[in-house]
Amino acid sequence: MVRTLIVAVTLLALSTDVQADLIVSVDFNEIIFGPTTAYSGAAVLGAAGDTWKGVGKAFNDTSPVLNHPLVDSTGATTSLTLSAPSLAFFDVGTNTTGPLYSGSAYELMRDYVYAPASAPQTLTVSGLTAGADYRLVVYSSTNVAGRETNFTVNGVTKTVSPIATSNLIEFVNYADFTTAADGSGQLSFTFTGNGSESALNGFQIQSVAAVPEPSSLVMFSLFGLCGAGLRRRRQCHATISQ
Numbered sequence: 585m586v587r588t589l590i591v592a593v594t595l596l597a598l599s600t601d602v603q604a605d606l607i608v609s610v611d612f613n614e615i616i617f618g619p620t621t622a623y624s625g626a627a628v629l630g631a632a633g634d635t636w637k638g639v640g641k642a643f644n645d646t647s648p649v650l651n652h653p654l655v656d657s658t659g660a661t662t663s664l665t666l667s668a669p670s671l672a673f674f675d676v677g678t679n680t681t682g683p684l685y686s687g688s689a690y691e692l693m694r695d696y697v698y699a700p701a702s703a704p705q706t707l708t709v710s711g712l713t714a715g716a717d718y719r720l721v722v723y724s725s726t727n728v729a730g731r732e733t734n735f736t737v738n739g740v741t742k743t744v745s746p747i748a749t750s751n752l753i754e755f756v757n758y759a760d761f762t763t764a765a766d767g768s769g770q771l772s773f774t775f776t777g778n779g780s781e782s783a784l785n786g787f788q789i790q791s792v793a794a795v796p797e798p799s800s801l802v803m804f805s806l807f808g809l810c811g812a813g814l815r816r817r818r819q820c821h822a823t824i825s826q
Contacts, residue, residue, distance in 0.1 A: 606791040607657040608664055608709075612784065613640035614675035614695040623692035628721045628752055628760065629788045635659040636692070636786070639666065646670040654709070663711035664789075671697035671705060671784075676727040685725040685757055687750040693725040693757065696785040701777030708772040709789060712765035717792040720773060723785040725757040732778035737761045737771075743778060762792065 607630055611622040622638025625631075634657040639649060649668040656662050675695040676683040685693035699705045712718065724733045724744040732745045742759040754760055765771045771789070775782050 605793050606662070607634070607788060608654050608662060608790075609634060609636040609657065609786065609788045610654065610666060611636040611638050611692050611786040612671075612673065612695065612697045613638050614643055614673040615640040616642045617675045623689065623786070625689070627689050627692060627723070627786075627788060628758055629719070629790050630657055639668075641673045643674065644672045646672050651710070665710050666707065667710065668697075668707045669705050671699060673697055674783075683725060683727055684729060684746045684748045685750070685752075686748075687752065689752060693723060693785050696724070696726065696783045698726075698781050698783045699775070699777070701780050701782065704774050704776035705782070705784075706772055706774045707784075707787075708770055710768075710770045712769045712771055712789075713791070714767050714769045715764055717762060717764050718771060719788075719790040719792055720761045720763060720771065721758055721788045721790075722761075722773065722775070723752075723758045723787065724775070724783045725785055726783045728780075731780045731783065733782040733784070734776050734778050735759045735761075736774045736776075738763045745778075746783075 609627070609630060613622060622636040624636055625634055635655055637654050639652060641647070648670055649666060651665040651667055654662055654664040654666055673695070674697070683690070683694045687693075720737060722735050722744075724735075725746045729747050730745055732743050734741050734743050740761060740763070742755065742761070744755055744757060744759050746757050749756060752758055761773075763771065773787075775784050
């Protein structure tokens with residue numbers, strides 16, 4: 585019995601090294617020629633019916649976004665805000681070539697903010713837990729195949745190079761990072777074109793909360809189970825002696 589419990593506790597510990605909590609999703613919308621509402625549902629993260637915060641401006645509007653309040657996947661208000669520089673908004677639905685992505689997240693991937701290749705842009709999410717780990721997924725798809733975008737987070741750069749597809753594929757239409765918020769509770773990421781203009785359709789942030797290390801949890805459980813076993817043996821010995 586004790587041996588069975590030890591195996592069960594060990595497997596449980598190894599399968600629960602991290603747990604996900606908060607998910608915040610942002611969809612950039614061009615609101616004159618394109619859809620006026622934000623995407624909803626699952627992408628790389630999340631589930632059906634999830635709420636996305638729409639950040640919308642008119643075609644080629646380059647005014648900055650400052651301390652824009654964000655909501656979580658249920659639509660509830662959070663402490664998070666988004667600040668972004670002078671980004672131009674675009675909707676590929678106005679272009680005869682159409683978008684490269686045609687899957688279920690089409691309303692997310694059809695419009696985006698962009699910047700020239702020579703002008704890296706940095707977006708900042710504030711209000712996170714200082715020093716905590718987060719998963720960041722950034723989406724990039726345009727109306728031109730091979731228009732690459734470099735995303736950099738805390739010194740790590742990943743390149744997304746869109747091609748025509750109906751699937752969300754890493755390095756084709758999104759990049760995935762796990763990183764920590766800084767001491768002020770901010771997480772920043774930069775995007776820039778790789779020889780051409782860059783594109784950012786939206787992004788998601790998911791908190792990653794650490795739990796006790798598997799080894800410590802297993803050892804704690806083993807000590808507890810062994811202690812229980814010793815008590816049983818002592819009680820059994822005492823009964824026989826009587």
